[in-house]
Amino acid sequence: MSVNILGIETSCDETAAGVVADGRVLMSNVISSQIDLHAKYGGVVPELASRQHVRDLIPVLEQAATDADLSLEDMDAIAVTYGPGLAGSLITGVNAAKAISYSLGIPLIGVNHLEGHIYASWLTKTELEKDPGFPLACLVASGGHTDLLLMEGHGKYKLVGRTRDDAAGEAFDKAARILGLGFPGGPEIQRVSAGANGEEDLPRAWMKGTLDFSFSGIKTALLHIAQDRGLYPSPENGVDTERLIRELAAAFQESVVDVLSAKLIEMASKYKANGLVLGGGVTANARLRKEITKRSHLPVIIPPPILCTDNGAMIAACGYFQYERGDQTPMNIDVNPGLPLG
16 A cells, blocks of 8 residues: 655745645646745745744645545645745644644654755656665755765765855845846746847856865856846947847856856765655756756766756655655754755
8 A cells, every 4th residue: 555645845935735636646736826926025934934834834735635536534644844945934834744643643754855856856757766776966056055975875975075155046136136137036037038148158167176066156147247238227329139148048057057067066076876866946947957958978867947947846755765764853842944965
């Protein structure tokens, strides 16, 4: 008989729930996005996000169970993100999970959001522990995190590289703001980059001798060019705005993609990984996915974009493997906005 795990994800601005059977079979994945709510502010407003989670969570949970053709009583355990993320957002999900766990008498499993992004790949390619097998070189680029992690087994991680300033996702958002594009920045920069001729170029921060990242400098370089070319803070008369935005967006994207790809490939070689795993919203970027796949001689496992962004199914998948190990979470668990992995 299958083990059904209900996963809840409310770490930022998506209210999400999903049901996964045996850690690998996607039964349902329901996401209520708050993009329209926050877009006019150019970023996520924490108080608004937590209030919207309260409104959306029960309908999302009910829909996740319905789509899986199950009821809440059919769940064997409930998994929930308890960090990292926005404290107010995390609290709504954790409190709901506690209530469900207590009322149904099923185990509560607290999941690290970053680890959840890694386990999204188990919903794409089953039994990665056998094919290609551990260790796996993992790039997790989500929210304020850009991390390189060596996954040596289920629940066993070594942090080998991280950002020293802006995360890639934050850099995309700030770059989009400089270029007068919408929020979130990553999809907007990818959209306007289409058809660019490669007329512009931006620097790369290689952080030689380490596997760490730095994206603050490229953001500053973009800002200076936009100012010098009369694009920022508002376009000047005579500036070919559309062409310049397209070319600068493409140059920015190429710089980020180049560094992320090179560092991940270097890490995989250094630690003798058997495969590469990508997770997090930034890894939905089509240019990044193509470049890493092209550069790597190892298997590259990347979830479809809907499973790269925040979702409840990845939390359920991760929760299953904790459940199998007998890792249950006490009911007095608190949220941990700065929860590390590795």
